[in-house]
Amino acid sequence: xxxxxxxxxxxxxxxxxxxxxxxxxxxxxxxxxxxxxxxxxxxxxxxxxxxxxxxxxxxxxxxxxxxxxxxxxxxxxxxxxxxxxxxxxxxxxxxxxxxxxxxxxxxxxxxxxxxxxxxxxxxxxxxxxxx
Numbered sequence: 001x002x003x004x005x006x007x008x009x010x011x012x013x014x015x016x017x018x019x020x021x022x023x024x025x026x027x028x029x030x031x032x033x034x035x036x037x038x039x040x041x042x043x044x045x046x047x048x049x050x051x052x053x054x055x056x057x058x059x060x061x062x063x064x065x066x067x068x069x070x071x072x073x074x075x076x077x078x079x080x081x082x083x084x085x086x087x088x089x090x091x092x093x094x095x096x097x098x099x100x101x102x103x104x105x106x107x108x109x110x111x112x113x114x115x116x117x118x119x120x121x122x123x124x125x126x127x128x129x130x131x
Contacts, residue, residue, distance in 0.1 A: 003078035006109045010083045013114070014071045026050065030113040039123035042131055064130050065099065066092045083107045099129040 001009075009028060016024035035047040035057065043061055047053040062068055069089040077084045084106050091099040101121050108116035 001081075001109065001112065003080070003083075005112075006081070006083050007076045007078045009109060009112055010076055010085055010107055011073060014073050014085075014087065017068065018070050020068070026054075028113055029053070030110070030115045033114055033117065035117045035119070037119045037121075039121075039126070041123050041126045043126060044123070061130070064093055066094060069099070069101075071103075081108050081110060083109065093129060097129050099125070101125050 013025055013028045016022070016028075029050050031050050033047070033050055033053055035053050037044045037047075037057070043057060047057050069091040072088045072090075073085060074088060075084075075086040077086075084104065087103045087105070089099075089101050089103060093099055104120040106116075106118040107114055
């Protein structure tokens with residue numbers, strides 16, 4: 001796919017998540033996704049496959065938030081199969097604490113789906129707000 005099309009797919013993913021359309025988000029993720037969160041938090045590590053991603057990362061993470069994370073796309077940069085997304089997220093924990101983080105995702109796409117994601121974020125904030 002073209003770099004422009006890949007950027008459109010990534011933007012669609014964030015828009016769907018912001019509107020609560022998780023079906024669209026999950027449709028854009030490959031069954032064989034390899035998702036890596038950099039760091040040493042309880043949410044760090046490598047998650048292989050959509051089922052493991054949902055069970056071990058997304059379920060526990062979103063289970064601590066009132067209404068998910070609203071992601072503002074600051075910049076998308078694409079080359080070949082890759083899109084780098086610089087985003088800012090805002091959220092609130094179940095106990096009322098702010099969780100507003102900045103992210104850099106390196107996303108590899110194939111056939112219109114996320115096949116690999118490497119996520120960088122403020123791990124100190126993750127530990128203090130979510131652990």
